[in-house]
Amino acid sequence: xxxxxxxxxxxxxxxxxxxxxxxxxxxxxxxxxxxxxxxxxxxxxxxxxxxxxxxxxxxxxxxxxxxxxxxxxxxxxxxxxxxxxxxxxxxxxxxxxxxxxxxxxxxxxxxxxxxxxxxxxxxxxxxxxxxxxxxxxxxxxxxxxxxxxxxxxxxxxxxxxxxxxxxxxxxxxxxxxxxxxxxxxxxxxxxxxxxxxxxxxxxxxxxxxxxxxxxxxxxxxxxxxxxxxxxxxxxxxxxxxxxxxxxxxxxxxxxxxxxxxxxxxxxxxxxxxxxxxxxxxxxxxxxxxxxxxxxxxxxxxxxxxxxxxxxxxxxxxxxxxxxxxxxxxxxxxxxxxxxxxxxxxxxxxxxx
Amino acid sequence: xxxxxxxxxxxxxxxxxxxxxxxxxxxxxxxxxxxxxxxxxxxxxxxxxxxxxxxxxxxxxxxxxxxxxxxxxxxxxxxxxxxxxxxxxxxxxxxxxxxxxxxxxxxxxxxxxxxxxxxxxxxxxxxxxxxxxxxxxxxxxxxxxxxxxxxxxxxxxxxxxxxxxxxxxxxxxxxxxxxxxxxxxxxxxxxxxxxxxxxxxxxxxxxxxxxxxxxxxxxxxxxxxxxxxxxxxxxxxxxxxxxxxxxxxxxxxxxxxxxxxxxxxxxxxxxxxxxxxxxxxxxxxxxxxxxxxxxxxxxxxxxxxxxxxxxxxxxxxxxxxxxxxxxxxxxxxxxxxxxxxxxxxxxxxxxxxxxxxxxxxxxxxxxxxxxxxxxxxxxx
Numbered sequence: 001x002x003x004x005x006x007x008x009x010x011x012x013x014x015x016x017x018x019x020x021x022x023x024x025x026x027x028x029x030x031x032x033x034x035x036x037x038x039x040x041x042x043x044x045x046x047x048x049x050x051x052x053x054x055x056x057x058x059x060x061x062x063x064x065x066x067x068x069x070x071x072x073x074x075x076x077x078x079x080x081x082x083x084x085x086x087x088x089x090x091x092x093x094x095x096x097x098x099x100x101x102x103x104x105x106x107x108x109x110x111x112x113x114x115x116x117x118x119x120x121x122x123x124x125x126x127x128x129x130x131x132x133x134x135x136x137x138x139x140x141x142x143x144x145x146x147x148x149x150x151x152x153x154x155x156x157x158x159x160x161x162x163x164x165x166x167x168x169x170x171x172x173x174x175x176x177x178x179x180x181x182x183x184x185x186x187x188x189x190x191x192x193x194x195x196x197x198x199x200x201x202x203x204x205x206x207x208x209x210x211x212x213x214x215x216x217x218x219x220x221x222x223x224x225x226x227x228x229x230x231x232x233x234x235x236x237x238x239x240x241x242x243x244x245x246x247x248x249x250x251x252x253x254x255x256x257x258x259x260x261x262x263x264x265x266x267x268x269x270x271x272x273x274x275x276x277x278x279x280x281x282x283x284x285x286x287x288x289x290x291x292x293x294x295x296x297x298x299x300x301x302x303x304x305x306x307x308x309x310x311x312x313x314x315x316x317x318x319x320x321x322x323x324x325x326x327x328x329x330x331x332x333x334x335x336x337x338x339x340x341x342x343x344x345x346x347x348x349x350x351x352x
Numbered sequence: 353x354x355x356x357x358x359x360x361x362x363x364x365x366x367x368x369x370x371x372x373x374x375x376x377x378x379x380x381x382x383x384x385x386x387x388x389x390x391x392x393x394x395x396x397x398x399x400x401x402x403x404x405x406x407x408x409x410x411x412x413x414x415x416x417x418x419x420x421x422x423x424x425x426x427x428x429x430x431x432x433x434x435x436x437x438x439x440x441x442x443x444x445x446x447x448x449x450x451x452x453x454x455x456x457x458x459x460x461x462x463x464x465x466x467x468x469x470x471x472x473x474x475x476x477x478x479x480x481x482x483x484x485x486x487x488x489x490x491x492x493x494x495x496x497x498x499x500x501x502x503x504x505x506x507x508x509x510x511x512x513x514x515x516x517x518x519x520x521x522x523x524x525x526x527x528x529x530x531x532x533x534x535x536x537x538x539x540x541x542x543x544x545x546x547x548x549x550x551x552x553x554x555x556x557x558x559x560x561x562x563x564x565x566x567x568x569x570x571x572x573x574x575x576x577x578x579x580x581x582x583x584x585x586x587x588x589x590x591x592x593x594x595x596x597x598x599x600x601x602x603x604x605x606x607x608x609x610x611x612x613x614x615x616x617x618x619x620x621x622x623x624x625x626x627x628x629x630x631x632x633x634x635x636x637x638x639x640x641x642x643x644x645x646x647x648x649x650x651x652x653x654x655x656x657x658x659x660x661x662x663x664x665x666x667x668x669x670x671x672x673x674x675x676x677x678x679x680x681x682x683x684x685x686x687x688x689x690x691x692x693x694x695x696x697x698x699x700x701x702x703x704x705x706x707x708x709x710x711x712x713x714x715x716x717x718x719x720x721x722x723x724x725x726x727x728x729x730x731x732x
Contacts, residue, residue, distance in 0.1 A: 022538075022541070049568070050564075050568060050571075054530055055533060055568055057530070058530020058531045058534065058561060059530065059531075059534040059568070060534060061530075061534060062533055062534015062536070062537070062548075063534035063538055065468070065531065065534065065535055066463075066537075066538035066539070067463065067464070068534075068537075068538050085524065085527070086527060094719050094721070095505070095718075095719045095720050096506055096510075096512075097512045097520045097719075098502050098505065099503075099718065099719035100501075100512055100514050100520075101514060101519065101520060102722045133720060133727065134720055134721070158725075217732075264727075265732060267732040268732070
């Protein structure tokens with residue numbers, strides 16, 4: 001079973017060999033490092049840039065204007081903020097040119113807390129990203145989805161922002177990527193660069209991979225239930241799954257939706273689930289004020305008000321300027337398992 | 353030269369002299385003429401002999417005619433604004449001696465095999481030289497549904513013509529220095545004859561994107577074929593050059609990167625033509641970038657926000673007209689006739705465009721995603 005870093009790497013390999021990707025680039029993306037999470041190791045079109053996020057996004061736009069397909073990386077989402085007007089521009093290029101120039105570009109960046117990353121390696125970007133019309137925004141929670149979403153992102157003719165939860169980069173999935181060897185040691189021997197002295201002439205041996213796609217805009221039910229709906233994505237999704245598993249032991253069936261795409265989002269999936277359960281909690285780790293979950297809660301309120309048994313809730317990161325390094329600080333800032341469990345119990349206990 | 357009615361009021365020589373008081377000190381143009389000759393070899397001791405090389409009579413007249421056409425068009429845009437037929441004007445009156453030669457020298461076409469143009473909102477002369485009809489500029493000015501560049505969505509002179517690799521002009525102009533890296537990488541990879549041309553103003557070079565362009569385009573082994581140009585009009589909106597810059601020449605910043613640089617009198621179309629031609633040849637031949645600074649005039653202020661009235665400054669068309677008349681290439685009467693002809697063309701074009709349809713309200717949802725894929729969350 002691949003981990004998420006390997007899954008992204010394999011999708012990029014398919015991208016550069018079969019889907020026309022010409023450039024995979026960013027700070028430390030090329031050899032020797034192959035990305036801080038090794039997601040770009042061994043790729044033939046991967047190259048290193050100057051430490052210049054605006055240059056990276058500007059270059060991606062220029063490559064897109066020239067009809068090239070590229071995947072650009074911002075090393076951590078914390079460093080994407082100085083490019084925000086360029087992201088806005090990439091999002092409006094097709095619209096402002098009246099449909100004359102589309103940008104088939106992918107920008108990927110690791111997001112979120114969970115690795116003791118302190119103030120500049122823990123930031124989320126999903127709430128910000130949801131405010132960039134013209135972009136599609138995706139965020140996987142499993143290696144298989146990471147693979148399939150990257151294939152879809154590369155094929156998409158529009159700019160796609162690919163947010164990868166950094167704390168999940170080493171987490172293995174439960175489903176095989178079509179074509180990967182079942183034995184994870186075999187996969188490692190094939191595509192992971194050795195850390196000892198053998199790396200000088202190292203080349204990966206890629207498995208025969210299939211072009212498995214996860215359609216952008218389609219969510220997935222990861223736990224079925226009829227008592228309440230938890231909607232999440234990325235790292236927080238795994239906490240929601242755990243909460244559902246804990247409550248199932250108590251005889252309470254919770255439905256969990258992995259949204260996978262933040263924009264466009266799978267409203268029909270949320271709607272049908274909430275119509276069934278009457279209770280919904282939106283969970284993510286971006287800061288809580290003007291949070292994407294608030295938009296979903298607003299929509300649930302407006303469209304499903306008379307079918308609800310409880311107020312729609314949002315559980316998100318505290319509205320503080322950063323994620324403090326000490327575990328007490330990080331854990332008090334971004335939702336933890338016990339927070340999701342507590343909110344879910346309160347949601348279940350609410351009497352209309 | 354002829355000027356538009358509203359321009360006449362403020363443009364007597366006396367008034368201009370008076371108005372010039374307190375302006376940022378102009379750089380003596382003699383000292384900033386191109387520091388290289390037409391064949392690209394550095395001469396000992398600038399100023400250079402470039403202006404002694406000359407162009408054919410036919411080419412000079414072609415350039416002059418396009419300069420006049422571009423100016424008439426720009427002044428028509430101003431009239432359209434003042435008549436209340438548009439909301440805003442910003443444009444390139446005063447940059448004709450740079451923009452027209454650039455447009456004539458571009459390898460014009462679509463895709464990385466041809467030159468990419470990362471222009472800004474003072475690039476009308478370049479578009480006129482490329483062959484843009486006046487009607488298209490006026491459609492953009494009057495935000496008509498027929499506007500081929502933006503469908504009535506953007507300000508005037510924010511052009512976009514994929515058939516000529518004119519990528520969308522953006523209101524923050526310096527961002528194009530960063531985007532130029534991308535188009536140039538595509539061209540370098542396919543060993544194209546095409547180069548990337550990026551334009552910008554002196555003020556915008558303070559942004560990091562300008563540094564990005566210098567840094568990325570000069571990395572050893574990864575040099576990029578970019579013609580990095582700065583149209584220095586000594587203003588950043590309302591702030592004079594000396595309050596924004598300490599460097600004597602912006603082009604000098606390229607020297608730190610070992611790149612070829614040049615400073616050109618952008619008000620002399622012969623000088624700019626020869627300089628652009630020579631620098632483009634160098635870039636096509638070597639695949640390496642050039643940083644070129646052109647001193648230009650800004651004759652109607654930054655935009656209509658400051659009135660869009662004729663302001664003091666050297667007029668490149670007046671200067672060139674004098675040269676051509678002195679050389680007996682053209683008569684004053686013929687020049688007058690030329691202005692009249694373009695005035696008439698611009699008037700008819702404006703009248704036509706005024707009758708054309710405006711964008712519908714529903715069209716806000718068009719072209720957010722390719723194939724008009726639904727972008728409205730209410731319909732997800």
